[in-house]
Amino acid sequence: MWEKKPILLMLMATAAILVGTTITMILPFVWVNTEADRIEGVTPYTPLEQEGRDIYMREGCNNCHTQTVRPLVAEVLRYGDYSKSGEFVYDRPFLWGSKRTGPDLARLGGKYPDAWHYQHMETPRSIFPKTNMPAYGWLSNNALKPDKVRRKMQVLGFPHSETQIAELASKNEMDAIIAYLQKLGNDIPWRQTARTEIVGELRNPFAGADQATLAAWQPLFQSNCSACHGNAMQGGIGPALVGDDYDEDILFRLIYDGIPEQGMPSFANLGTERVWQLVNLIKYDRSPGN
Amino acid sequence: MGKPQYHTDIVKSFVNWSLVWGVVAVLVGVIVSFQMINPDLNYPPYLTFGRLRPIHTNAGIYGWGVGTIFAMFIYMVQRLCKTPLWSLGLARFQLWLFNATIIAAAVTLLLGYNTTLEYHEMEWPIDLMIVVLWVAFSINIIMTIIKRKEEQMYISLWYMMAALIGVAILFTVNALAVPVSAFKSYSIFAGTNSANVQWWFGHNAVAMALTAPPLAMFYYFLPKSTGVPIYSHRLSIIAFWSLIFMYLWTGAHHLLWTPIPDWIQTLAMAFSIMLIAPSWGSVINGYMSMKGQWHQMRDNYLVKFLILGITFYGLQTLQGPMQAIRSFSAFIHYTDWVPGHIHMGTMGWVSLVSVAGIYFLLPRIYGREVYSIPLANLHFWLVVIGQLIWSTSMWIAGVLQAGMWNAMNADGSLTYTFTETMVEMYPYWWIRAIGGVIYLIGILVFIYNVYMTVQKGKEPAPKLLEVEGRA
Numbered sequence: 001m002w003e004k005k006p007i008l009l010m011l012m013a014t015a016a017i018l019v020g021t022t023i024t025m026i027l028p029f030v031w032v033n034t035e036a037d038r039i040e041g042v043t044p045y046t047p048l049e050q051e052g053r054d055i056y057m058r059e060g061c062n063n064c065h066t067q068t069v070r071p072l073v074a075e076v077l078r079y080g081d082y083s084k085s086g087e088f089v090y091d092r093p094f095l096w097g098s099k100r101t102g103p104d105l106a107r108l109g110g111k112y113p114d115a116w117h118y119q120h121m122e123t124p125r126s127i128f129p130k131t132n133m134p135a136y137g138w139l140s141n142n143a144l145k146p147d148k149v150r151r152k153m154q155v156l157g158f159p160h161s162e163t164q165i166a167e168l169a170s171k172n173e174m175d176a177i178i179a180y181l182q183k184l185g186n187d188i189p190w191r192q193t194a195r196t197e198i199v200g201e202l203r204n205p206f207a208g209a210d211q212a213t214l215a216a217w218q219p220l221f222q223s224n225c226s227a228c229h230g231n232a233m234q235g236g237i238g239p240a241l242v243g244d245d246y247d248e249d250i251l252f253r254l255i256y257d258g259i260p261e262q263g264m265p266s267f268a269n270l271g272t273e274r275v276w277q278l279v280n281l282i283k284y285d286r287s288p289g290n
Numbered sequence: 291m292g293k294p295q296y297h298t299d300i301v302k303s304f305v306n307w308s309l310v311w312g313v314v315a316v317l318v319g320v321i322v323s324f325q326m327i328n329p330d331l332n333y334p335p336y337l338t339f340g341r342l343r344p345i346h347t348n349a350g351i352y353g354w355g356v357g358t359i360f361a362m363f364i365y366m367v368q369r370l371c372k373t374p375l376w377s378l379g380l381a382r383f384q385l386w387l388f389n390a391t392i393i394a395a396a397v398t399l400l401l402g403y404n405t406t407l408e409y410h411e412m413e414w415p416i417d418l419m420i421v422v423l424w425v426a427f428s429i430n431i432i433m434t435i436i437k438r439k440e441e442q443m444y445i446s447l448w449y450m451m452a453a454l455i456g457v458a459i460l461f462t463v464n465a466l467a468v469p470v471s472a473f474k475s476y477s478i479f480a481g482t483n484s485a486n487v488q489w490w491f492g493h494n495a496v497a498m499a500l501t502a503p504p505l506a507m508f509y510y511f512l513p514k515s516t517g518v519p520i521y522s523h524r525l526s527i528i529a530f531w532s533l534i535f536m537y538l539w540t541g542a543h544h545l546l547w548t549p550i551p552d553w554i555q556t557l558a559m560a561f562s563i564m565l566i567a568p569s570w571g572s573v574i575n576g577y578m579s580m581k582g583q584w585h586q587m588r589d590n591y592l593v594k595f596l597i598l599g600i601t602f603y604g605l606q607t608l609q610g611p612m613q614a615i616r617s618f619s620a621f622i623h624y625t626d627w628v629p630g631h632i633h634m635g636t637m638g639w640v641s642l643v644s645v646a647g648i649y650f651l652l653p654r655i656y657g658r659e660v661y662s663i664p665l666a667n668l669h670f671w672l673v674v675i676g677q678l679i680w681s682t683s684m685w686i687a688g689v690l691q692a693g694m695w696n697a698m699n700a701d702g703s704l705t706y707t708f709t710e711t712m713v714e715m716y717p718y719w720w721i722r723a724i725g726g727v728i729y730l731i732g733i734l735v736f737i738y739n740v741y742m743t744v745q746k747g748k749e750p751a752p753k754l755l756e757v758e759g760r761a
Contacts (some may be wrong), residue, residue: 003443003444004442006432006435006436006443006447006451007436009443009448009451010432010451010454010455013448013452013456013534014455014459015383015457015534016531016534016535017452017455017459017534017538018459018538019535019538019747020535020536020537020538020539020540020561021459021490021538022540023491023539023557024486024538024542024557024558025463025486025487025538025541028483028486028550028551031484031551032482032483032484032486033480033481033483034479037482037549043572054474057404057405057406058339058342058402058403058404059338059341059402059429060338060339060341060344060402060404060406061340061345062406063339063343064339064340066321068548068549070548070620071549072547072620073698074695074696074698074704075695077698077702077703077704078695078704078708082550083548085481085482085549085550087481087549088480088481088482088484088485088549089480089481090480090481091480091481091484092476092477092478092479092480092486093405093406093407093476093477093479093480093484093485094480094481094482094484094485094488095406095486096545096548098408098544098624098626098628099624099625099626099629100624100625100710101326102368102708102712103708104624121395124329125329128709128713130709130713130716131329131712132325132327132328132329132712133329134329134331134332134334134339134340135332135334135337136334138334138335147472149469151470151471152470152474152476155468155470156476157579168473169631182607201682206695223707223709223710224707239338258629262574264672267359269703269704270703270704271577271699271701271702271703271704272701272702272703273699273701274703280296286623
């Protein structure tokens with residue numbers, strides 16, 4: 001019967017399509033982005049951050065970077081606390097992405113100092129020698145347009161002051177995208193919560209390692225530390241490393257916990273063994289240049 | 291009773307333009323595959339991976355995919371309804387608007403006007419053009435069906451009508467946004483809602499644009515090519531209704547383990563598994579229709595394209611549900627496995643069936659035999675081998691990468707930094723790029739064959755017209 005009546009067939013097809021649509025797409029509006037998943041501390045983007053977000057979208061960063069950490073062991077270890085619905089209520093649209101050619105960025109905010117980001121965007125290979133991340137230094141040449149940003153903030157209904165808008169005149173697109181990246185995942189104090197307490201006495205398991213052993217750990221330093229502290233620990237974005245400045249256990253804590261407020265990331269996810277290797281390398285390596 | 295005068299010029303035009311956009315899509319795909327190997331191949335601001343990749347996907351889906359749908363639907367609807375197209379003028383307007391839309395989409399995406407919603411990256415003015423385009427197309431097809439001279443509507447017509455409605459609903463809802471300026475808007479959906487709406491769209495765009503229309507083509511061109519009817523009408527009824535009912539529940543399998551409510555993820559997972567049944571309903575219907583006709587795999591190159599196409603559809607609809615299982619998704623999601631999956635669907639299933647349709651049309655719209663069957667066979671092998679290299683390299687790469695992402699040391703720390711895992715991908719990205727180049731060569735052979743058919747093809751053998759007469 002329906003095979004002979006096109007209008008009937010189309011009505012039936014519409015009904016078939018609308019069942020799943022109603023239940024899995026429309027119904028969730030009742031719960032999602034309501035008081036139920038609101039998180040205190042999650043704030044709208046400032047004009048500079050929102051403009052940075054729009055640049056992130058314009059350049060299609062979402063094609064290679066995701067922005068959602070799944071509640072899986074390896075993922076939380078690598079990126080940080082898993083993502084919560086309430087953290088995304090100001091995102092129009094969402095930028096969770098679907099492919100990690102580069103790493104997830106949901107918890108990037110506050111991980112590195114601004115200087116790291118400027119250098120990384122300018123010449124990604126100066127930090128990760130074999131990365132396929134394209135260089136984005138050219139963003140620094142583009143000034144922001146305060147009037148356009150004001151209009152965006154009005155449409156989004158985000159709070160903003162004229163001072164904030166006026167300040168945009170002296171900023172460029174690179175400043176904006178880095179301000180945005182530094183906000184990502186940083187509205188909740190997950191780093192403090194995730195911090196593991198070191199209990200008991202710290203004992204160097206590699207005490208007395210010879211120079212050959214230390215040299216074998218150099219690649220570890222090069223892939224995790226040299227971008228900021230220089231290939232020969234001479235300093236750069238971060239300070240020069242002089243082994244005699246700290247005792248072994250202090251040095252261990254500095255690397256393991258980081259100094260987030262000064263831009264030094266925590267390297268707890270390297271595991272205690274490799275952190276100890278770095279401690280020994282920094283403190284006792286006497287190879288040329290150190 | 292004389293044969294109705296079908297409009298074929300408009301079909302020719304849609305075929306030609308969809309081929310143009312198809313080549314653009316594959317060419318840009320090859321370019322971005324090399325950009326992934328060497329970042330120095332990015333030329334900012336316009337020619338970067340981030341701006342070109344949406345052009346690759348959208349040229350593929352809207353230029354090649356939808357362009358072919360336009361050509362094939364207009365061809366099929368006239369024959370299945372035994373009546374000329376309702377309005378030739380409307381179809382000509384649609385052709386003009388189609389090309390204007392694709393060009394506008396490509397230019398605005400190059401300029402960075404990007405909503406970031408996958409397969410829906412175009413900003414709101416382009417969305418409006420697409421809506422007008424689709425409405426014009428739908429009216430023409432539906433009116434032709436209403437005015438038909440054949441009472442019974444064949445299976446292909448069901449899939450065509452479902453696709454018209456489905457795409458209209460999906461595209462419109464996901465497009466809802468508040469404009470800020472001529473080429474910038476903000477979605478009315480935020481955060482988790484935005485994600486859920488996008489993948490309800492994204493996954494079902496695959497259903498309504500890249501599954502239902504190729505199935506409409508498959509159900510039409512397979513019996514036309516073999517001269518034997520579809521095996522089971524009842525099976526096609528069950529497969530059709532269960533397919534369009536179940537698909538819409540599954541979008542959230544793109545969002546497993548994200549902050550989307552758990553119950554939506556579970557429903558998506560369950561319905562994805564259930565979808566194997568209607569998908570394989572069509573696969574089995576296709577295979578069974580070959581009963582006693584398998585020798586045509588050797589004798590008839592059209593059948594080879596169609597049967598390989600439906601086979602890739604069958605593999606795709608097994609691999610897809612597997613990926614929709616939480617535990618499997620936890621492992622392979624976000625890796626290179628996923629592009630391996632989608633390219634089996636687009637390069638294997640959709641494109642093989644679409645080119646079979648074009649080969650079938652050529653003698654009937656140009657009145658000439660296909661220029662070279664050996665070249666058609668060469669085309670077949672190049673695209674199949676190119677695609678298998680492409681997908682297989684990405685599946686291996688994805689498993690390797692997922693393994694490295696998850697590898698842990700005895701002290702509970704991760705074994706590899708992200709960069710260490712990425713560097714391991716380079717050899718596979720090379721192999722993938724080579725697969726893409728082979729595929730591109732296959733497409734160029736195809737286009738040469740089409741061009742030569744139009745220029746120099748011989749008069750058709752009477753046998754072809756005889757098969758046509760069975761409609």
